[in-house]
Amino acid sequence: MTTWTVGQVADVFGVTVRTLHHYDEIGLLVPSERSAAGYRLYTDEDLRRLQQIVVYRRLELPLDEIASLLDGDEDPDVHLRRQREVVMQRFDELTELVVAIDRALEREMDERPATTAELKELFGDGFSDDYQQEAQERWGETDAWKQSAARTSRYTPADWAEVKAEMEAVNAAFVAALESGEPATGEAAMDAAEAHRLHIERRFYDLSHDVHRGLADMYVADPRFTKTYEDLAPGLAAYVRDAIHANADRHA
Amino acid sequence: MTTWTVGQVADVFGVTVRTLHHYDEIGLLVPSERSAAGYRLYTDEDLRRLQQIVVYRRLELPLDEIASLLDGDEDPDVHLRRQREVVMQRFDELTELVVAIDRALEREMDERPATTAELKELFGDGFSDDYQQEAQERWGETDAWKQSAARTSRYTPADWAEVKAEMEAVNAAFVAALESGEPATGEAAMDAAEAHRLHIERRFYDLSHDVHRGLADMYVADPRFTKTYEDLAPGLAAYVRDAIHANADRHA
DNA sequence: GGTCGCGCCTCACGCAGCGTGAGGGTCAAG
DNA sequence: CTTGACCCTCACGCTGCGTGAGGCGCGACC
16 A cells, blocks of 8 residues: 555644645645545655645745745745744744733733823824824834834833823923023033933934934924924924034034 | 724724724724714724724734623633733744754755655554554543654654664664573663663653553553564563563662 | 445535725815 | 715635535445
């Protein structure tokens, strides 16, 4: 007996008969022989192919990719390496997941991530969803945005409250420097600028001094940012921009 | 504006509109309001629920479980802990996967895991798939079987050849002891028994001396095992059994 | 040679969790 | 009053099989 029936093959390889039927249907593994009665008969070669299929399935490759891998002229090496990357990525995701679950367990949903509504309560209408939407459109593809989104998605209302307090402290420092009559290139203003940069870096995303410059320019160029600062003190937007540039110069 | 439309909600929460429709269809998240034109309008409370859903989805919980979790009286803690275990298990699987991929890359499918056909070539008909089948039925649920299956599934033909050589060496030791006229309780026989146990432990599964006794009894009770030994030398099956028991006594 | 029981066959529908049109209203802006 | 971006409701498609239903094939035992 040098051929095997579905049941035998299924048992040995730990798959179901239906799975073998399916592989036959889609042409992934068509048994080389059939008995007079129409029984599928698998040869050694078929088994070798199935062996490969089973291995690739454990790698969670879709069946059509397995097919092209086994039939095609493509280098299995390439596929394997790609698959390795995919698995490693899943790995990272799972790591995050475990962390998320642990956090969820710790706080038992009491201090859960904040909703947009709560963010609005905290930050006022400056934090509108329309704005978030636009921000995503403008920055959605950048690493900074992704990093920021990844972090803030896990912030609780309490975290956000802290963030807000930090932001207000930085702004207050700017206002104080401005109202003391110190120029934007002065120590206090530059220190506030550096504090601003560190705040963002700590809470949202990596921020080099150069990128910080770009942000500063936007504070003046984009009326919504400008308004936030101008509401605090007239001329603050430009003052902040200049302070940030001066601070960047200082750290150049 | 204290309610949101599908598109707004979708953007902010990073899901698609279709997903929201789906959640509505299956009753997982039915928006509290509808506009005159039939637009779905999501309230703050709806968003809070969606927030929970999104979190649980990241945990890969099926939607119906999420529903019972959010609606039911069940303790979310229990679900979370269970989910954590599931994720950790996936973790282990992925670890194995990466190892498997690396091995596959190393040997580039050349020294791939052996097929049943190859095993038969190596071990003769004693290693029939029928037998494997039965073994799985008898032992399939035991840890030992699983452990063995997990290990052997990655054995290459070369590995199996080594296994076979080891087995033959052990058997030869038994035969030599038997033919030298030494009793089964003698040193040489007991040493062979211990070598037998260590061989299985190294290649297949953990094997205590007590479990080893059970195996020994089966060698006499099950005609196929008996045959394997009797073919080597008459009376060997019983001799092996006795030697194993003696060895187990020695290590008690 | 009947018939038991297991294994094989071919349909064919079902499942999750949406994706992806089709075909048609709605709403703010110009 | 039109345009264009949204919204609506069907409704079929996709993966990778699970799960019967209804019906032959085959070795064993009577």
